[in-house]
Amino acid sequence: xxxxxxxxxxxxxxxxxxxxxxxxxxxxxxxxxxxxxxxxxxxxxxxxxxxxxxxxxxxxxxxxxxxxxxxxxxxxxxxxxxxxxxxxxxxxxxxxxxxxxxxxxxxxxxxxxxxxxxxxxxxxxxxxxxxxxxxxxxxxxxxxxxxxxxxxxxxxxxxxxxxxxxxxxxxxxxxxxxxxxxxxxxxxxxxxxxxxx
Amino acid sequence: xxxxxxxxxxxxxxxxxxxxxxxxxxxxxxxxxxxxxxxxxxxxxxxxxxxxxxxxxxxxxxxxxxxxxxxxxxxxxxxxxxxxxxxxxxxxxxxxxxxxxxxxxxxxxxxxxxxxxxxxxxxxxxxxxxxxxxxxxxxxxxxxxxxxxxxxxxxxxxxxxxxxxxxxxxxxxxxxxxxxxxxxxxxxxxxxxxxxx
DNA sequence: GTCTATATGAAGATAGAC
DNA sequence: GTCTATCTTCATATAGAC
Numbered sequence: 001x002x003x004x005x006x007x008x009x010x011x012x013x014x015x016x017x018x019x020x021x022x023x024x025x026x027x028x029x030x031x032x033x034x035x036x037x038x039x040x041x042x043x044x045x046x047x048x049x050x051x052x053x054x055x056x057x058x059x060x061x062x063x064x065x066x067x068x069x070x071x072x073x074x075x076x077x078x079x080x081x082x083x084x085x086x087x088x089x090x091x092x093x094x095x096x097x098x099x100x101x102x103x104x105x106x107x108x109x110x111x112x113x114x115x116x117x118x119x120x121x122x123x124x125x126x127x128x129x130x131x132x133x134x135x136x137x138x139x140x141x142x143x144x145x146x147x148x149x150x151x152x153x154x155x156x157x158x159x160x161x162x163x164x165x166x167x168x169x170x171x172x173x174x175x176x177x178x179x180x181x182x183x184x185x186x187x188x189x190x191x192x193x194x195x196x197x
Numbered sequence: 198x199x200x201x202x203x204x205x206x207x208x209x210x211x212x213x214x215x216x217x218x219x220x221x222x223x224x225x226x227x228x229x230x231x232x233x234x235x236x237x238x239x240x241x242x243x244x245x246x247x248x249x250x251x252x253x254x255x256x257x258x259x260x261x262x263x264x265x266x267x268x269x270x271x272x273x274x275x276x277x278x279x280x281x282x283x284x285x286x287x288x289x290x291x292x293x294x295x296x297x298x299x300x301x302x303x304x305x306x307x308x309x310x311x312x313x314x315x316x317x318x319x320x321x322x323x324x325x326x327x328x329x330x331x332x333x334x335x336x337x338x339x340x341x342x343x344x345x346x347x348x349x350x351x352x353x354x355x356x357x358x359x360x361x362x363x364x365x366x367x368x369x370x371x372x373x374x375x376x377x378x379x380x381x382x383x384x385x386x387x388x389x390x391x392x393x394x
Numbered sequence: 395g396t397c398t399a400t401a402t403g404a405a406g407a408t409a410g411a412c
Numbered sequence: 413g414t415c416t417a418t419c420t421t422c423a424t425a426t427a428g429a430c
């Protein structure tokens with residue numbers, strides 16, 4: 001299958017960050033999930049990392065750079081999953097592979113995925129950066145298939161929202177990862193009219 | 198059907214606000230949806246309302262009071278819908294009534310509902326206020342029914358996330374309200390195994 | 395009920411020593 | 413690479429005049 005929306009593919013580069021930078025990114029991700037991006041200050045990130053604000057600024061010039069690094073590191077797994085799915089031999093196989101990986105990612109990293117997917121600052125920033133838009137378009141292409149009818153698009157939107165929203169819902173917070181994955185998979189198959197395998 | 202989780206019911210009071218206060222609330226709601234709660238300052242709310250910051254503080258003592266007013270006004274329709282549903286003659290009828298109203302609310306007020314449902318500051322604040330917790334418990338009771346199995350809870354969580362998340366998804370932004378409502382209703386019936394009527 | 399003016403603190407960001 | 417110290421701007425919030 002073809003990759004990306006254009007001729008050249010815009011890749012994320014989650015491997016470009018040093019060990020120190022990754023410590024900052026992990027602290028920021030946790031705080032973003034707890035307080036939202038706007039509700040998280042550089043002072044909070046510095047404290048959680050165990051360094052001063054100035055040290056954080058030495059690693060990242062602006063808060064936006066931290067946000068991009070957080071998104072890049074967190075979405076690396078999604079990109080890998082897309083690579084595999086696009087190498088699949090059929091559309092149906094690609095979709096099944098991708099669904100499994102996306103559900104796993106959404107469940108295992110529930111709180112973080114939800115924060116990244118719903119924070120207004122993050123949404124705005126990512127929408128201004130081609131590699132992220134490209135990634136999302138690849139995702140929707142595989143899930144929707146070639147013929148994106150209104151019904152298909154709504155179903156994909158519901159799935160996407162469910163993966164990023166239902167996983168942190170109060171009604172399911174006490175469910176373990178495996179149970180939640182199994183239930184999400186069943187519901188996804190029901191929505192998409194897929195066989196139970 | 199019985200109302201609330203306890204003996205006395207904790208009601209929202211959307212009617213307690215004056216005309217001036219409602220102007221502030223509407224401006225705040227719009228800004229919350231655009232920038233998130235943490236990303237919205239009282240200065241921004243004052244500017245959007247057309248008054249000074251001090252005038253806003255005369256109406257609401259703190260930012261939290263504005264947040265509560267915004268939630269109260271926006272959720273009034275949900276409370277009305279719950280009242281009707283709980284007066285229904287059967288559980289199935291109650292659920293069908295409520296689903297229709299909740300879908301209508303989520304679609305017609307997509308951006309605002311999404312903001313209120315997913316903002317970390319708003320979530321934290323509402324979780325500390327009984328009337329809102331009570332409202333949510335009533336909602337889940339009707340949707341889940343009496344026997345809340347794991348499967349039921351996951352389905353309800355997915356529906357809830359879908360109503361508050363899918364409706365603002367990039368894949369469906371260009372759909373008009375009626376189309377989106379119809380598609381959401383079909384998918385909800387599919388998830389819950391309800392007949393197409 | 396709204397205004398101007400202000401207090402106090404914390405935000406993002408930088409300079410320069412070590 | 414990290415620190416202390418500082419700059420500027422903006423945050424929430426209040427005092428008091430009209």
